Amino acid sequence: MARILVTGGSGKLGRAVLRDLVAHGNSVLNLDQAPPQEAICPSVKIDLSDFGEVAAAVMGGIDERGGPFDAVVHLAAIPAPGLAANARTFTNNVSATYNIFEACRLAGIKNVVFASSETVLGLPFDTPPPYAPVDEEYFPRPESAYSLGKLVDETMAAQFCRWDPELRMVGLRFSNVMYPEDYAAFPKFDSDPNARKWNLWGYIDARDGAQAVRRAILADFKGFEAFIIANADSVMSRSSASLLAEVFPGVEQKGNISTNSTLLSVEKAKRMLGYSPQYSWRHQ
Template sequence: MRKVLVTGGSGKLGRAVLRDLVEHGCDVLNIDQAPLNTSICKSVKVDLANFGEVAEAILGGIDERGGPFDAVVHLAAIPAPGLASNARTFANNVPGTYNVLEACRLAEIRNVVIASSETVLGLPFETPPPYAPVDEEYYPRPESAYSLGKLLDETMAAQFCRWDPLLRICALRFSNVMNPEDYAAFPKFDSDPVARKWNLWGYIDARDGAQAVRRAIQADFTGFEAFIIANADTVMSRSNMSLLAEVFPGVPTKGNVSTNGTLLSIEKAKRMLGYSPQYSWRNEVAAKS
């Protein structure tokens, strides 16, 4: 049984990650500032901004909640732009990631997954993307304090891997996280293609996000890699080519653009992690209609 420490497991994606890891035989400890009102796994209140508390948890020093841990999944953060002041978002998120990475280094944990974000790709695409589908091949274009922080998280992770050639850190650039109950609103998106242009009409089912985390833990490479994590389709019923022609005219396409396939390319995650989305809002809505 693999022993995994998760930060931020009390959040929307975090709860799905905890459930998925436990269902796949992992012994999981969640550390978070928010209470976890569930029996999914053990949970401890930890301030991620306090290095001493983070190090104590990751080094296995919390009474009755000890390690050693085989892997660490870092999800905890203010989860989006505009939820707090820019300075507070940055001051909360970036030092928290440093604290986790440094504590993992001290504990000699060489299997780390961190939550990055689709926002590093240039969201909300007020400046059109360089091409579509977007992928990991162009340099990040942060447009907010939140996404700037995520880019710095990725940069730190790459340098930690440079220091230790045995270390693996996967940065998962999650799309907009959805639960099944959110899908009832999706059919209305077709009436206004501009409303969801900010992330190229993408989303990630929390359960598929959890699958990506598990596969990143199981990956077989060393060093730092970033992966876009989205579902296989868009939130729209309209075809991608009609959407791009109306909302992003002149943006070149790259490779094959399917009718409703994601415009946030997940090809790298498929190739290197074995990631394969299992859920779609279309099936959920159809099942309830």
């Protein structure tokens, strides 16, 4: 049993992460400004912009909620572009991530997983991607304050790992998070292929997102790595190759693209994390 600290466990993906970690026998503490919708594990209200509060929590200094912690999962953030003023989104998200990373450094925690985002790949792809399926091989192309902040998070993680060769930090570039109740809306996407081109028709079932977090915690490499985390298929009934041909006709198609396969490559996550998507909106 590991002791795991999670930030943002009250959010859409966070709830699934808490459930998965607890179900696999871990002792979990949630840190969030918002109260949890269900009592999955103990939860503490915290302001992640306050380094003193963050350091106290990470170092086990909250009464009755002490550590030490084996791993930290940082999910808390303003979760998308356009929900707050750009400067607020950037400042809130980047400072919270720095506070978590620095507190982990001071506490000697060597295992950190954090939520990056598919947006660093160039979403909403007003400028087409260099090729498809997209992967982690090309340098990020942030197109919003939100995605710029996620790139800063990844850059910080790489430098924290340079400072400490024993540290592992994993940035998970999650696609658009969905629950089974969201799948009723998927069939209407077929009527307009441009409606979901902004993320190459991708998504991530929250339960598979939680699986990726758990596998990242258990990974056995050192240093920083970023991984795209998406489901194995697209949100569309049409073939992925035909979608690319219509909406992104000049984009190179790399390798064999099966009928409905994701255009957000998860091959690196499969190879290095053992990630294997289990869910699909097609088979609920």
